[in-house]
Amino acid sequence: MNRLQGKIALITGGASGLGAQIARRFTEEGATVVINDLRAEDAEAMTSELGGESIGVGFDVSDSAAVEAGFKEVAERFGRLDVLVNNAGIGLDQPEEDRLERERRTFQQVAEIQAGGPIETFVDVTMHLSDERWRRMLAIHLDGTFFCTREALKIMAPQMSGNIISMGSIMGTAGGAGSPHYCAAKAGILGLTRSLARELVPRNIRVNAIAPGFIDTPMTAPIGGAKALIEAATPMRRFGVPDDIAWAAVYLASEEANFMTGQVLSPNGGYHMSQ
Numbered sequence: 578m579n580r581l582q583g584k585i586a587l588i589t590g591g592a593s594g595l596g597a598q599i600a601r602r603f604t605e606e607g608a609t610v611v612i613n614d615l616r617a618e619d620a621e622a623m624t625s626e627l628g629g630e631s632i633g634v635g636f637d638v639s640d641s642a643a644v645e646a647g648f649k650e651v652a653e654r655f656g657r658l659d660v661l662v663n664n665a666g667i668g669l670d671q672p673e674e675d676r677l678e679r680e681r682r683t684f685q686q687v688a689e690i691q692a693g694g695p696i697e698t699f700v701d702v703t704m705h706l707s708d709e710r711w712r713r714m715l716a717i718h719l720d721g722t723f724f725c726t727r728e729a730l731k732i733m734a735p736q737m738s739g740n741i742i743s744m745g746s747i748m749g750t751a752g753g754a755g756s757p758h759y760c761a762a763k764a765g766i767l768g769l770t771r772s773l774a775r776e777l778v779p780r781n782i783r784v785n786a787i788a789p790g791f792i793d794t795p796m797t798a799p800i801g802g803a804k805a806l807i808e809a810a811t812p813m814r815r816f817g818v819p820d821d822i823a824w825a826a827v828y829l830a831s832e833e834a835n836f837m838t839g840q841v842l843s844p845n846g847g848y849h850m851s852q
């Protein structure tokens with residue numbers, strides 16, 4: 578308790594899943610949390626749940642002008658910003674029929690591998706991926722992380738302190754068949770984190786990333802039948818819960834992590850053991 582007493586923290590995509598749970602734990606630890614989300618009404622609902630001085634700022638993290646305006650609002654309201662969590666993101670961005678067809682092919686391919694024969698079923702994604710889907714994924718995850726970080730630094734640099742945590746994924750290092758745009762965006766976030774960490778040490782600003790494994794949230798609900806395959810490939814044989822990530826965020830934001838910068842924490846049940 579009280580590990581974040583008096584801190585002002587902004588969490589992007591904070592109205593759902595991991596962001597919402599991080600917001601709850603930060604609040605319990607004494608922080609005042611600003612909830613950003615694309616869905617402004619859900620951000621407001623979250624602030625009501627959190628209580629205290631929590632406010633919602635609805636903007637799209639991939640829109641640089643909107644991000645700038647949102648951070649100005651935060652600066653005017655609180656006059657400082659101690660923690661930024663770059664969490665907003667999207668997962669499987671394909672129509673349900675495409676998802677089901679991909680799932681069917683994945684199971685078929687697994688059966689062919691288990692039978693010891695040649696692979697005759699292919700899960701081709703990249704050759705059909707549109708410019709629009711590629712750019713949208715990079716815009717929300719990678720541009721969004723950069724835009725929010727840039728605006729946060731305008732507040733943190735003069736105060737000579739701050740803490741930035743960005744949400745990567747095991748997909749950024751382990752890769753994931755059929756998610757080239759998601760994996761590229763998450764790998765980019767890890768590179769950005771390391772560069773920022775080195776640049777910002779003299780400003781007393783720490784920058785780290787969390788690379789979650791598969792966690793039960795609204796984002797992973799569409800995984801559907803493939804969940805069993807992922808659980809079978811996870812030494813702990815389960816998906817994580819949002820608290821598995823929220824506690825990692827509390828640690829990185831707290832003084833307990835004072836010697837941590839440029840690092841990647843990866844709660845993932847053993848699915849991937851190298852970051």
Ligand SMILES: NC(=O)c1ccc[n+]([C@@H]2O[C@H](COP(=O)([O-])OP(=O)(O)OC[C@H]3O[C@@H](n4cnc5c(N)ncnc54)[C@H](O)[C@@H]3O)[C@@H](O)[C@H]2O)c1
Nearest residue numbers: 590593594595615637638664665666746789791792794796
């Ligand atoms: N759930 C997992 O298994 C998992 C694993 C690894 C990484 N992650 C990452 O963790 C983060 C949170 O994922 P989650 O599982 O909580 O998902 P979620 O769908 O439950 O929540 C994501 C939130 O981000 C918001 N959002 C989406 N686009 C936005 C935008 N352009 N601007 C502002 N807000 C936007 C959504 O409205 C939503 O409230 C994402 O970056 C995701 O890639 C999740």
